[in-house]
Amino acid sequence: xHGTEAPSAWVQRWSHLVPAxxxxxxxxxxxxxxxxxxxxxxxxxxxxxxxxxxxxxxxxLGRAVEADIENGPWPFAGETFDAVVITNYLWxxxxxxxxxxxxxxxxxxxxxxxxxxxxxxxxxxPDFLLQPGELLQVAAGLHVVAFEDGFTDRPxxxxxxxxxxxxxxxxxxxxxxxxxxxxx
Numbered sequence: 001x002h003g004t005e006a007p008s009a010w011v012q013r014w015s016h017l018v019p020a021x022x023x024x025x026x027x028x029x030x031x032x033x034x035x036x037x038x039x040x041x042x043x044x045x046x047x048x049x050x051x052x053x054x055x056x057x058x059x060x061l062g063r064a065v066e067a068d069i070e071n072g073p074w075p076f077a078g079e080t081f082d083a084v085v086i087t088n089y090l091w092x093x094x095x096x097x098x099x100x101x102x103x104x105x106x107x108x109x110x111x112x113x114x115x116x117x118x119x120x121x122x123x124x125x126p127d128f129l130l131q132p133g134e135l136l137q138v139a140a141g142l143h144v145v146a147f148e149d150g151f152t153d154r155p156x157x158x159x160x161x162x163x164x165x166x167x168x169x170x171x172x173x174x175x176x177x178x179x180x181x182x183x184x
Contacts, residue, residue: 007037008087010111014146014163015083017107017178018043022082025101027069028089032058038083048075069094082106088113090128095138105168108142110135111161114149120156130160139164145178 011034018024024038029047035058039045045062048069049055055066067075070091080103090112102108113123114130123129136147142164149160165178 005033007033008111010148010161010163011037011085011087011109014107014109015041017109017145017163017165018083019105022103022106024083024085025076025081027084027086027094027098029058029064030054032061034085034087035061038085043083046076046081076101080104080106084108084110086110086112090130092127099138099141102142102164102166104166106166107145108139108162108164108166110138111159114158114160120158129158135160135162138162142166143176143178146180 015037018038021042024043024045026032026034026045026047029035029049031054032047035045035047039061046065047055047058047062048065048067050066050068050070052066055064058064065075069075074094074097076097080101082103083106084098084101086098086109088111099108112130113128115126115132132149136144139162143166144162144164146163147161151158165176167176170176
Protein backbone atom coordinates (compact mmCIF):
# COMPACT_ATOMS: atom_id res chain seq x y z
CA UNK A 1 0.00 0.00 0.00
CA HIS A 2 1.35 3.43 -0.98
CA GLY A 3 2.68 5.36 1.96
CA THR A 4 3.56 2.37 4.10
CA GLU A 5 7.02 1.81 2.63
CA ALA A 6 10.20 2.94 4.37
CA PRO A 7 10.79 6.69 4.71
CA SER A 8 12.56 8.30 1.79
CA ALA A 9 16.34 8.02 2.06
CA TRP A 10 16.51 11.76 1.24
CA VAL A 11 14.20 12.61 4.14
CA GLN A 12 16.16 10.34 6.46
CA ARG A 13 19.47 11.84 5.35
CA TRP A 14 18.44 15.46 6.03
CA SER A 15 16.15 15.02 9.03
CA HIS A 16 19.07 15.92 11.33
CA LEU A 17 18.62 19.53 10.17
CA VAL A 18 15.24 19.72 11.92
CA PRO A 19 15.59 21.46 15.31
CA ALA A 20 15.22 18.99 18.19
CA UNK A 21 11.59 18.56 19.17
CA UNK A 22 10.45 20.96 16.44
CA UNK A 23 7.06 20.54 14.79
CA UNK A 24 7.00 18.84 11.39
CA UNK A 25 4.43 19.24 8.59
CA UNK A 26 4.11 16.46 6.00
CA UNK A 27 2.28 17.71 2.91
CA UNK A 28 0.29 15.03 1.04
CA UNK A 29 1.26 12.69 3.87
CA UNK A 30 -0.40 9.55 2.55
CA UNK A 31 -0.29 6.76 5.09
CA UNK A 32 2.34 8.51 7.18
CA UNK A 33 5.76 7.00 6.53
CA UNK A 34 7.42 10.36 7.22
CA UNK A 35 5.08 11.25 10.07
CA UNK A 36 6.11 8.00 11.77
CA UNK A 37 9.80 8.71 11.13
CA UNK A 38 9.64 12.12 12.79
CA UNK A 39 7.23 11.13 15.59
CA UNK A 40 9.61 8.31 16.58
CA UNK A 41 12.32 10.98 16.91
CA UNK A 42 10.30 13.13 19.30
CA UNK A 43 8.81 15.65 16.89
CA UNK A 44 5.18 16.71 17.09
CA UNK A 45 3.80 15.96 13.63
CA UNK A 46 1.07 17.32 11.41
CA UNK A 47 -0.03 15.58 8.25
CA UNK A 48 -2.34 16.86 5.56
CA UNK A 49 -3.94 14.80 2.82
CA UNK A 50 -7.20 14.85 0.89
CA UNK A 51 -7.80 11.13 1.42
CA UNK A 52 -10.04 10.29 4.39
CA UNK A 53 -8.43 6.83 4.47
CA UNK A 54 -4.95 8.34 4.76
CA UNK A 55 -6.01 10.73 7.52
CA UNK A 56 -7.60 7.89 9.47
CA UNK A 57 -4.35 5.91 9.11
CA UNK A 58 -2.23 8.73 10.60
CA UNK A 59 -4.63 10.17 13.19
CA UNK A 60 -2.87 8.42 16.09
CA LEU A 61 0.52 9.94 15.18
CA GLY A 62 -0.35 13.59 15.76
CA ARG A 63 -2.44 16.27 14.11
CA ALA A 64 -4.14 14.89 10.99
CA VAL A 65 -5.84 17.35 8.65
CA GLU A 66 -8.10 16.21 5.85
CA ALA A 67 -8.07 18.94 3.21
CA ASP A 68 -8.14 19.29 -0.54
CA ILE A 69 -5.18 21.68 -0.71
CA GLU A 70 -5.43 21.93 -4.48
CA ASN A 71 -9.00 23.23 -4.53
CA GLY A 72 -9.45 24.72 -1.09
CA PRO A 73 -7.63 27.13 1.18
CA TRP A 74 -4.21 26.34 2.65
CA PRO A 75 -5.18 24.99 6.10
CA PHE A 76 -2.03 26.32 7.80
CA ALA A 77 -2.26 30.03 7.02
CA GLY A 78 -0.10 31.91 9.51
CA GLU A 79 1.48 28.73 10.93
CA THR A 80 5.12 27.76 10.61
CA PHE A 81 6.92 24.47 11.18
CA ASP A 82 10.50 23.52 11.93
CA ALA A 83 10.29 21.13 8.99
CA VAL A 84 8.08 20.95 5.95
CA VAL A 85 8.41 17.61 4.19
CA ILE A 86 7.05 16.76 0.75
CA THR A 87 7.71 13.65 -1.33
CA ASN A 88 6.19 12.55 -4.62
CA TYR A 89 3.83 15.51 -4.78
CA LEU A 90 3.75 18.72 -6.79
CA TRP A 91 1.09 21.40 -6.99
CA UNK A 92 2.80 24.59 -8.13
CA UNK A 93 0.17 27.07 -6.88
CA UNK A 94 0.97 25.92 -3.30
CA UNK A 95 4.73 26.39 -3.50
CA UNK A 96 4.72 29.93 -2.02
CA UNK A 97 2.59 28.77 0.96
CA UNK A 98 4.80 25.73 1.47
CA UNK A 99 7.97 27.83 1.60
CA UNK A 100 6.28 30.41 3.85
CA UNK A 101 5.42 27.59 6.27
CA UNK A 102 9.11 26.96 7.04
CA UNK A 103 9.91 28.62 10.38
CA UNK A 104 13.11 30.58 10.98
CA UNK A 105 15.74 27.93 11.63
CA UNK A 106 13.49 25.34 10.00
CA UNK A 107 14.09 23.17 6.94
CA UNK A 108 12.29 22.34 3.72
CA UNK A 109 12.92 18.73 2.69
CA UNK A 110 11.40 18.14 -0.74
CA UNK A 111 11.73 15.26 -3.19
CA UNK A 112 9.53 14.72 -6.22
CA UNK A 113 9.45 13.77 -9.88
CA UNK A 114 11.28 15.77 -12.53
CA UNK A 115 11.20 16.25 -16.28
CA UNK A 116 12.39 13.10 -17.99
CA UNK A 117 10.23 10.89 -15.78
CA UNK A 118 7.74 10.60 -18.64
CA UNK A 119 10.29 8.33 -20.39
CA UNK A 120 10.34 5.72 -17.61
CA UNK A 121 7.13 5.80 -15.56
CA UNK A 122 4.27 7.89 -14.18
CA UNK A 123 3.70 10.66 -13.50
CA UNK A 124 4.28 11.71 -17.06
CA UNK A 125 2.25 14.94 -17.34
CA PRO A 126 4.39 18.09 -17.31
CA ASP A 127 2.10 19.56 -14.62
CA PHE A 128 3.50 17.00 -12.19
CA LEU A 129 7.16 17.13 -13.21
CA LEU A 130 9.64 19.72 -12.01
CA GLN A 131 11.62 21.53 -14.67
CA PRO A 132 15.44 21.64 -14.44
CA GLY A 133 16.46 23.60 -11.35
CA GLU A 134 12.87 24.46 -10.44
CA LEU A 135 13.25 23.57 -6.75
CA LEU A 136 16.23 25.93 -6.56
CA GLN A 137 13.95 28.73 -7.75
CA VAL A 138 11.24 27.72 -5.28
CA ALA A 139 13.73 27.83 -2.40
CA ALA A 140 15.43 31.05 -3.52
CA GLY A 141 14.83 32.73 -0.14
CA LEU A 142 16.27 29.80 1.80
CA HIS A 143 19.82 28.55 2.35
CA VAL A 144 20.23 25.48 0.13
CA VAL A 145 22.20 22.80 1.96
CA ALA A 146 21.73 20.06 -0.65
CA PHE A 147 20.21 19.74 -4.10
CA GLU A 148 19.99 16.93 -6.63
CA ASP A 149 18.42 16.83 -10.07
CA GLY A 150 18.82 13.60 -11.97
CA PHE A 151 18.00 9.95 -12.53
CA THR A 152 17.90 7.10 -10.06
CA ASP A 153 17.36 3.44 -10.91
CA ARG A 154 15.97 2.25 -7.55
CA PRO A 155 13.21 2.48 -8.77
CA UNK A 156 13.75 4.06 -12.16
CA UNK A 157 12.68 7.70 -12.04
CA UNK A 158 13.82 11.25 -12.60
CA UNK A 159 13.77 13.34 -9.41
CA UNK A 160 14.66 16.65 -7.89
CA UNK A 161 15.50 16.89 -4.22
CA UNK A 162 16.30 19.79 -1.96
CA UNK A 163 17.13 20.39 1.67
CA UNK A 164 17.00 24.11 2.40
CA UNK A 165 17.02 26.02 5.69
CA UNK A 166 15.39 29.34 6.53
CA UNK A 167 18.14 31.15 8.34
CA UNK A 168 17.05 32.34 11.78
CA UNK A 169 17.42 35.98 12.67
CA UNK A 170 20.82 35.75 14.30
CA UNK A 171 23.08 38.35 15.77
CA UNK A 172 26.09 36.03 15.61
CA UNK A 173 28.85 36.96 13.20
CA UNK A 174 29.67 33.28 12.67
CA UNK A 175 28.04 31.44 9.78
CA UNK A 176 25.52 28.73 10.63
CA UNK A 177 26.78 25.18 10.36
CA UNK A 178 24.52 22.75 8.54
CA UNK A 179 26.17 19.32 8.78
CA UNK A 180 26.29 17.43 5.50
CA UNK A 181 26.77 14.11 7.27
CA UNK A 182 24.49 13.31 10.18
CA UNK A 183 27.00 10.86 11.61
CA UNK A 184 29.93 13.30 11.77
